[in-house]
Structure formats: C-alpha cells, structure tokens
Amino acid sequence: MLFNFLSFKPFALLCKPIGVCVGFIYPSYASYKALESKLPEQAAQWLTYWVIFSLFTVFEYLADWLISWIPFYYLAKLAFVLWLQFPRSQGATPGASQLYFHWIQPSLKKHEEDIDRALEEGRRKAEICIVEVKSKTMTWLQGNNTIQRPQHSQEVRLAGVHGELDDQQL
Numbered sequence: 001m002l003f004n005f006l007s008f009k010p011f012a013l014l015c016k017p018i019g020v021c022v023g024f025i026y027p028s029y030a031s032y033k034a035l036e037s038k039l040p041e042q043a044a045q046w047l048t049y050w051v052i053f054s055l056f057t058v059f060e061y062l063a064d065w066l067i068s069w070i071p072f073y074y075l076a077k078l079a080f081v082l083w084l085q086f087p088r089s090q091g092a093t094p095g096a097s098q099l100y101f102h103w104i105q106p107s108l109k110k111h112e113e114d115i116d117r118a119l120e121e122g123r124r125k126a127e128i129c130i131v132e133v134k135s136k137t138m139t140w141l142q143g144n145n146t147i148q149r150p151q152h153s154q155e156v157r158l159a160g161v162h163g164e165l166d167d168q169q170l
Contacts, residue, residue, distance in 0.1 A: 015074035023053060023081045049084055049096040
C-alpha cells in the first residue's frame with residue numbers, strides 16, 4: 001500500500017510544499033540567525049548552501065521536462081536538500097560544503113575571469129538597452145502627446161514658488 005502511494009502523483013503533490021519549506025523557508029530563517037549570531041562559520045555554511053541550492057534550482061528548471069518523469073524524484077530532492085543542510089557535528093561536513101569545495105569552487109576558480117568578463121559585458125549591454133528603451137519610450141510618449149505639458153499659469157506658479165520668475169514671464 002505504501003509503495004503504491006509513493007509511486008503516484010499525489011506523493012509529488014505532498015513532497016513539493018514540504019520541499020519549499022525545507023529548501024527555502026527554514027534555510028532563510030537559519031541564514032538570518034547565522035547573520036545575527038555574527039559567527040562567520042555559520043554564515044559561511046548558509047552562504048555555501050545558497051550557492052549549491054541556487055545552482056540546483058537552475059538545473060532543475062532547465063531539466064524539468066526530463067525530471068518530471070523520474071520516479072520518486074521529489075522524495076530524492078527532499079533527501080538531497082536535507083543532506084545539503086546537514087549540520088556540522090561529530091566531524092561531519094555538510095553536504096553543501098562537500099559539493100562546493102570538491103566541484104563548484106574548482107570549476108568557478110578555473111573560469112572566474114571568463115565569468116567576470118561575461119557578467120560585465122552583460123551588465124554593460126543591459127545598461128545600454130535600458131537607456132535606449134527609456135529614450136524610445138519618452139520619444140514615443142511625447143510624439144503621441146501622452147505627456148501633458150503644464151499650462152503657462154502652472155509654470156508661472158511653480159517658477160514663482162522656486163523664485164525663478166523673470167520680467168518676461170510676468
């Protein structure tokens with residue numbers, strides 16, 4: 001009976017909300033507590049968790065079409081997220097630290113300059129794009145008379161408030 005329950009969609013529907021609590025809510029609060037404690041090792045543990053968890057979430061998003069067919073996926077994900085959070089005790093290293101120091105950090109170190117260059121290029125292109133969109137939007141709005149210019153009397157009132165009136169405006 002238990003096997004039949006675990007192999008059907010209702011089990012996935014149960015594991016998903018538990019996964020959100022275990023994967024996001026608890027770690028968010030634990031991160032807050034670590035930051036408030038002012039202990040660098042606690043903050044480092046949760047920063048490491050968030051690096052691994054965010055990479056896992058991106059992978060999961062990209063591979064969702066394949067993952068959804070894997071039996072017991074959500075149960076395995078729940079176990080994986082709990083393993084990532086496993087606290088340092090009795091000489092054990094949290095799963096997130098193991099993955100980070102053995103796989104993620106070496107890979108990032110190897111490609112750090114390329115990643116930094118790509119991020120800077122992306123930031124620069126995004127900035128240019130935003131300025132261009134803003135400029136085109138303002139031109140379009142002005143061309144369609146969507147932006148209302150203040151009436152002359154409003155300009156005089158506002159200028160008078162700021163002490164900017166000259167003899168020609170009066």
